[in-house]
Amino acid sequence: NAGVTQTPKFRVLKTGQSMTLLCAQDMNHEYMYWYRQDPGMGLRLIHYSVGEGTTAKGEVPDGYNVSRLKKQNFLLGLESAAPSQTSVYFCASSYYGLPPKNIQYFGAGTRLSVL
Amino acid sequence: AQKVTQAQTEISVVEKEDVTLDCVYETRDTTYYLFWYKQPPSGELVFLIRRNSFDEQNEISGRYSWNFQKSTSSFNFTITASQVVDSAVYFCALSPSGGYNKLIFGAGTRLAVHP
Numbered sequence: 001n002a003g004v005t006q007t008p009k010f011r012v013l014k015t016g017q018s019m020t021l022l023c024a025q026d027m028n029h030e031y032m033y034w035y036r037q038d039p040g041m042g043l044r045l046i047h048y049s050v051g052e053g054t055t056a057k058g059e060v061p062d063g064y065n066v067s068r069l070k071k072q073n074f075l076l077g078l079e080s081a082a083p084s085q086t087s088v089y090f091c092a093s094s095y096y097g098l099p100p101k102n103i104q105y106f107g108a109g110t111r112l113s114v115l
Numbered sequence: 116a117q118k119v120t121q122a123q124t125e126i127s128v129v130e131k132e133d134v135t136l137d138c139v140y141e142t143r144d145t146t147y148y149l150f151w152y153k154q155p156p157s158g159e160l161v162f163l164i165r166r167n168s169f170d171e172q173n174e175i176s177g178r179y180s181w182n183f184q185k186s187t188s189s190f191n192f193t194i195t196a197s198q199v200v201d202s203a204v205y206f207c208a209l210s211p212s213g214g215y216n217k218l219i220f221g222a223g224t225r226l227a228v229h230p
Binding site for chain 2: 031033040042043045048056088090092094100102103104105106107108109
């Protein structure tokens with residue numbers, strides 16, 4: 001019962017470094033999402049994907065890029081990390097379609113610190 | 116505008132007390148979905164319930180109950196006879212109709228249940 005798996009779980013970067021966060025889901029979901037969670041602000045959508053090879057911007061996309069080359073994987077990239085990107089990042093996935101398919105299932109999160 | 120407000124930032128109760136977490140939402144859509152997620156100290160988000168805008172029946176699941184009132188745009192969550200294991204951050208979220216199962220989160224309410 002893997003569900004949604006995020007790697008790594010923790011990471012510390014220096015300003016200007018780059019990194020990629022990996023999200024993998026084994027539920028054959030069409031939709032995948034990347035969120036960031038900051039204190040007092042809930043979760044905000046960074047980018048999402050409605051299928052293999054497609055991506056779209058969410059609420060806070062600046063400074064991030066994504067790719068979905070395979071249906072089960074969704075990668076989030078930071079090209080030049082900034083302290084403002086210190087956050088907890090969550091990946092989620094869901095089916096395409098009406099209920100009960102519209103539930104998003106979340107990974108355990110990646111805690112990123114940018115010094 | 117579409118928005119979710121959880122006015123209670125933190126709530127502290129003693130075990131066995133009942134506690135209600137408030138959620139107020141804004142949307143102009145006639146079809147939408149409301150969700151509650153739980154984030155325990157381990158960090159992952161766990162789906163609790165989904166309710167669609169046409170179903171105003173209250174729902175009970177064990178010690179958990181939800182009260183949906185369209186007239187006041189509220190979807191409140193009550194825990195009866197709280198337990199230490201209920202300590203977590205609880206998020207209310209709104210999913211407008213159509214699109215990619217978009218979720219708009221409230222800022223969350225941190226519940227601490229003390230022995």
